[in-house]
Amino acid sequence: MKEKVSGMSRGNVIAADAMPYPLDNHAPQAVGYHALLGQLWDGWSVARLKDLFGEPRETMAGLRCWEVGAGVGGQFAVWLAGRVGRDGFVLATDRQVRDIPALANLAVVEHDLTGDREYPGWPGGFDLIHVRLVLQYLPQRRRILSRLADRLAPGGWLLVEDWVTTPAVEMVVSSVSEQDAALYVRVQQALSNVFAEAGTDHSWGGQVYPALLAEDLTTVGTQMCGQVWPAGGPGCRLVAGTIAQARDRLRAAGITVKELDRVGELLTRDDPGFALAGHLMHSTSGCRPPG
Numbered sequence: 001m002k003e004k005v006s007g008m009s010r011g012n013v014i015a016a017d018a019m020p021y022p023l024d025n026h027a028p029q030a031v032g033y034h035a036l037l038g039q040l041w042d043g044w045s046v047a048r049l050k051d052l053f054g055e056p057r058e059t060m061a062g063l064r065c066w067e068v069g070a071g072v073g074g075q076f077a078v079w080l081a082g083r084v085g086r087d088g089f090v091l092a093t094d095r096q097v098r099d100i101p102a103l104a105n106l107a108v109v110e111h112d113l114t115g116d117r118e119y120p121g122w123p124g125g126f127d128l129i130h131v132r133l134v135l136q137y138l139p140q141r142r143r144i145l146s147r148l149a150d151r152l153a154p155g156g157w158l159l160v161e162d163w164v165t166t167p168a169v170e171m172v173v174s175s176v177s178e179q180d181a182a183l184y185v186r187v188q189q190a191l192s193n194v195f196a197e198a199g200t201d202h203s204w205g206g207q208v209y210p211a212l213l214a215e216d217l218t219t220v221g222t223q224m225c226g227q228v229w230p231a232g233g234p235g236c237r238l239v240a241g242t243i244a245q246a247r248d249r250l251r252a253a254g255i256t257v258k259e260l261d262r263v264g265e266l267l268t269r270d271d272p273g274f275a276l277a278g279h280l281m282h283s284t285s286g287c288r289p290p291g
Contacts, residue, residue, distance in 0.1 A: 021198055025072050025096035029241045041161070052285055067091070073099050076132070089106075091106075113144045125156055125288070133162060160284050161282070215286070218286065230274070231272065232268060
């Protein structure tokens with residue numbers, strides 16, 4: 001392909017500015033964390049794309065896609081690259097790109113959505129921009145959403161997937177021990193506070209629908225997915241990985257090492273008797289009007 005993403009060619013890696021966020025793509029837990037995110041949500045995101053485009057192998061060939069917040073390994077960006085084919089193109093961006101394979105139709109770029117640097121573009125715009133579990137963590141989320149919508153091609157789709165976080169007091173749906181349940185609630189509340197202090201909006205997923213309407217997108221719609229996460233499954237192990245990365249901040253909030261270790265055990269052991277109400281995923285899409 002002779003075209004280039006504006007301002008950057010394939011293979012370019014541009015350094016991103018630092019930002020206060022509790023998780024780090026270069027942390028030891030990051031590889032497992034992003035793999036678990038894929039286990040939980042890739043199938044759901046694929047189903048949503050089928051809603052928009054039909055069977056991906058038949059209808060996504062040749063599309064120009066931007067995977068925003070591709071994460072460690074870039075699993076979903078790689079999946080997209082396999083669907084758009086030789087005539088399509090996928091741009092994968094994140095503040096910290098890591099371990100994303102080199103493919104002929106996939107460009108990997110470090111890009112900070114919160115900075116003032118120009119956003120990536122494509123001649124004519126992108127046919128699909130997918131951003132999952134990113135905007136809720138960024139205080140500038142509304143401005144960023146507008147800038148993403150501006151990068152759509154006529155007829156292009158913006159698909160935003162973010163949680164509405166289950167309140168800590170409602171998360172434990174099964175526990176043999178009331179003491180363990182109470183401990184988890186206390187740790188989860190402290191964890192929610194850690195993210196809130198870094199700018200997370202725990203209700204953002206429910207605000208995307210009117211935000212896309214305000215960007216003059218059409219055919220706006222939201223589908224929601226909720227799950228119970230049993231101990232030892234990917235949802236609980238994801239929470240355990242989050243707690244592990246935020247361990248120092250949780251200690252500063254008054255959670256003891258013994259308490260953190262106990263919660264880690266509750267979440268990761270194979271015990272369906274302990275289960276959490278997972279956060280409710282809001283998957284909201286909107287289309288740039290043709291022409």
